[in-house]
Amino acid sequence: MKHALEVNGLHKSFADTRSRGPQQVLVDVSFHIAEGEFVSLIGPSGSGKTTLFHLIGGLELPTSGDIRIDGRSTIGEQGHIAYMPQQASLMPWLTVSANIELALTISGLEKRHARQLAIEWLNRIGLGGTANQFPHLLSGGMQQRVSFLRALLSPKPLMCLDEPFGALDALTRMHMQTWLLSLWEEAKRSVLFVTHSIEEALLLSDRILVLSSAPATIVREIEVAFPRPRSEALWSDPAFVGMKQELYGLLKPAEARR
Amino acid sequence: MGNKRILPPVLVLALFLLIWQAAVALFQVDAYLLPSPIAIAKQIYDEHEQLLRHLLATLGMTLLGFGAGALLGFVLAGLLHLIPGAKAGFYPLLVLTQNVPLMALGPLLVLWFGFGTLPRVILITLVTFFPVAVAMLTGLMQSDEKLVNYLRMIGASKRKLFWRLELPSSVPHLFSGLKIAASYSVITAIYAESIGSSKGLGYYILLAQRGFETANVFAAIALIVLLSLVMFGAIALAEHLYNRGKVKGETS
Incomplete structure (x- = not known):
């Protein structure tokens, strides 16, 4: 196996x-x-x-x-691999959605697909309103949710x-x-x-x-x-x-x- | 907030001019030694057509040299950062270029490239590229360790790392480099115009000094200071707008 x-x-x-x-x-x-x-x-x-x-x-x-x-x-x-580090490690100059998109495009997803996925899932976990905000406005817990989502959506086996x-x-x-x-x-x-x-x-x-x-x-x-x-x-x-x-x-x- | 920062230096400057004016009147200083601020202001008004023509010439050349220098510094920093070993080999030589006295370099450039604009723009470029390159290089190397680690873990290539992390995080450094370069570029332009040129505030000062028209010298100095401030302010404004742009997304 x-x-x-x-x-x-x-x-x-x-x-x-x-x-x-x-x-x-x-x-x-x-x-x-x-x-x-x-x-x-x-x-x-x-x-x-x-x-x-x-x-x-x-x-x-x-x-x-x-x-x-x-x-x-x-x-x-x-x-x-998809990776979630201890610190959220979001790029401070990118919006929440752009941060997710960056990770997904590096993982090989096409740009439009990445954007679609990011928005869809941010809405699903109740963070849709933060999509265009910058990470420093989010609480530590919210940043980690974004960081986890970024890893979850990366199409990697591990x-x-x-x-x-x-x-x-x-x-x-x-x-x-x-x-x-x-x-x-x-x-x-x-x-x-x-x-x-x-x-x-x-x-x-x-x-x-x-x-x-x-x-x-x-x-x-x-x-x-x-x-x-x-x-x-x-x-x-x-x-x-x-x-x-x-x-x-x-x-x-x-x-x-x- | 803007008022609080602008008001104190303006008050100090006003006080300084006041004392200057009073001292010149009180001690009856000869105008060819030190003209009074009012006399200088009057001179600027009387000569404004000529001054404006020279100011525009200086501005044009400053912008050309500054633009070329900033671009050169930016590209050079990127190359030295990206090409392995390049920094170790070239960085010390970069410092060396700044040790050549302008007094020697200026006339040489004129000798090689003629009396036109080219040698002067080259001179400004050579002076302004340095602070930009050094600031950029510092910024490129100071990316957040944990962000570098994260991007490498998910498989970002060296190129991606540069464009998506190192470059954006070096922007604040780039702005400080540009501010220094802006001040340098004006001063260098003035010097460049004093060697074999026939226009610009540098040339104007040269003529005024030869004729002992001290008020004209001061008039030109006032304009040069103004020009420097405007250049500096424009970059500070660009920086402000860049930072605002990052914040703007918050409300949308």
């Missing part, structure tokens, strides 16, 4: 400038994301998640190992979301999670989702991969079998609380475990 993403035996080390030998960031990282699957990657900060994204996005080359997107090896190739709600306040974050959940459950795109938040990962994902601290490797894989569509009601589910505690134990720093 063709996977949206396949990562096999990925190693990455950087040359240390202070001659302490190469610094290992990723060690033998292997996982896959099936078509239409939502997979979260959770791990302590500084565990090489950004590096992993740069490798998948083709900005950097792995020391060894293979990356396949949609069945094809894409090492060092850019333009195979969506990579890099801690997309990390910079939002707790309340906005909760709203965004359920909002994203409802949109995604409709579209069923293949997603790689990086987060720090255990609840967030549990609420959204089909599967959770737990990364160790540097040098990072995958220490645990957890199936999240709650039926969809899901809602916040899940938070009080005993099974949810149990998994939360298990994950919390895994992510505790080594000193705290003793």
Whole structure:
């Protein structure tokens, strides 16, 4: 079966400038994301998640190992993924709609089609009124909605979301999670989702991969079998609380475990 | 808001002119040494036809040189930025061009290109391209890291990155470069007109000085200052309109 993403035996080390030998960031990282699957990657900060994204996005080359997107090896190739970074990263001199159009045309859509899609979907998520506004007038949550829409509409086999709600306040974050959940459950795109938040990962994902601290490797894989569509009601589910505690134990720093 | 910024310097200038006028009257300074502001104003009025002719000549040449210089600076910055290694090789030489004294360069250009407009426009171009190029280059390199990262992640080519990110984000820098270049271009035009030319305010000053017509010299200086201010103001206005254009979408 063709996977949206396949990562096999990925190693990455950087040359240390202070001659302490190469610094290992990723060690033998292997996982896959099936078509239409939502997979979260959770791990302590500084565990090489950004590096992993740069490798998948083709900005950097792995020391060894293979990356396949949609069945094809894409090492060092850019333009195979839809991407949503932690900061909304909207061009301040482009209107909301023009920002979406820019991303879609870079992803290969024809200009008129991109414009049509942008307007249609902005209306659908209730942001139609902001189409001709400039991003700085939008709240952080609204900017992230635009940023997510931009990734959702890009016709790519894989969506990579890099801690997309990390910079939002707790309340906005909760709203965004359920909002994203409802949109995604409709579209069923293949997603790689990086987060720090255990609840967030549990609420959204089909599967959770737990990364160790540097040098990072995958220490645990957890199936999240709650039926969809899901809602916040899940938070009080005993099974949810149990998994939360298990994950919390895994992510505790080594000193705290003793 | 505009009043608050314009009023203080105008008041200071008025006070300065007042003291000047009073001092000239009080100490009975000879007109060939220092004419009074009123005398200068009268001179401008009396000579206005001639002054206007020279002013227009200067304006035309300034605009030509400034336009060519701005364009050259803009294109050069783009090329140095886009061609790998070009910046490392050419940037130091760019700085070198600004170390050639105009006093040496001007007559040489006249020698090579004749007494027409061409050598003077070249001189202004050579002076004005530099601040534009330097400002642009700085702007091109200072694009927001997270925006660069985002566009690269979704597969934007180097060309797309330039047109859609680096160029638009360097516009504020471009405007500061243009403002400096505008002031330089007027001063350089005046100098260029003083070497083997027969028109323009620079030429007019030269003649006035030779005849000890100090009031005429000051009349020309007043017009030159005015011209500089207008050039500067036009660019500031363009910048303002550009920024307003970005805001206008908010209400539509």
